Amino acid sequence: YWVDSQQKRYVPVKGDHVIGIVTAKAGDVFKLDVGGSELASLSYLAFEGATKRNRPNVHVGDLIYGQFLVANKDMEPEMVCIDSSGKSSGMGIIGQDGFLFKVSLGLIRKLLAPKCEIIQELSQLYPFELVLGMNGRIWVKAKTVQQTLIIVNILEACEYMTAEQRRQALAKLSGN
Numbered sequence: 001y002w003v004d005s006q007q008k009r010y011v012p013v014k015g016d017h018v019i020g021i022v023t024a025k026a027g028d029v030f031k032l033d034v035g036g037s038e039l040a041s042l043s044y045l046a047f048e049g050a051t052k053r054n055r056p057n058v059h060v061g062d063l064i065y066g067q068f069l070v071a072n073k074d075m076e077p078e079m080v081c082i083d084s085s086g087k088s089s090g091m092g093i094i095g096q097d098g099f100l101f102k103v104s105l106g107l108i109r110k111l112l113a114p115k116c117e118i119i120q121e122l123s124q125l126y127p128f129e130l131v132l133g134m135n136g137r138i139w140v141k142a143k144t145v146q147q148t149l150i151i152v153n154i155l156e157a158c159e160y161m162t163a164e165q166r167r168q169a170l171a172k173l174s175g176n
Helices: 105-111 117-125 145-160 163-174
Strands: 017-026 029-033 040-043 063-072 075-080 099-102 128-132 137-142
Touching: 017 137, 040 063, 099 145, 105 117, 105 145, 117 128, 117 145, 117 163, 128 145, 137 145, 145 163
Parallel strands: 040 075
Antiparallel strands: 017 029, 017 063, 029 040, 063 075, 099 137, 128 137
16 A cells, blocks of 8 residues: 655565666666666676676667666665566666656656556557556657557646546547
C-alpha cells in the first residue's frame, strides 16, 4: 500500500524496477542517474551471462532497466539487471531508437496497476513497446516516430483525463 501524493523526487526502494541513464564508467562499476538524490551503482557482473571475460557492452548515455538490490537512506543505491535466479527477465540495456520521458510518480503507479485500462486501450490503437520505471521514467517505441509521439502525448495527458475523456480521445485517433 502507498499514500498517493504529489511527490516530486523519486526515493529508491529495494526491489523497485527503474530506468537509469548511464552517466559514468568507473572501473568495474557503472554510475546511473535514476532520478534520486544520488547516483546508483551497477556492477558489470550484474547482467545475465556476464563474467570477467564476457563484459556487457554498456556506454555512457545508455538506458538501463533494472531493479534495486540495495536501497536505503544511508547507502548508495545498488542496481542489478538479473533476478534471484540469474536470469535477465526483461532487464538490461534498453534499445536506442525509442523515446524516454518523465511523468509523475502517481501516474506511474496508476500505469503499473494490474488492471490498467490505459495501456489496454492504447494497445488497441498501435502496436508498441513500453518500459515503465517506478522512478517516473517511461520508454516507448512504436513502428513510426509519429505513432511513438502520439502514444507519449496520450500517456502524459492520461493523468488529468477521466476514463470517458480518454476513450473519446482514443476514438478520435482511431477514426471511429
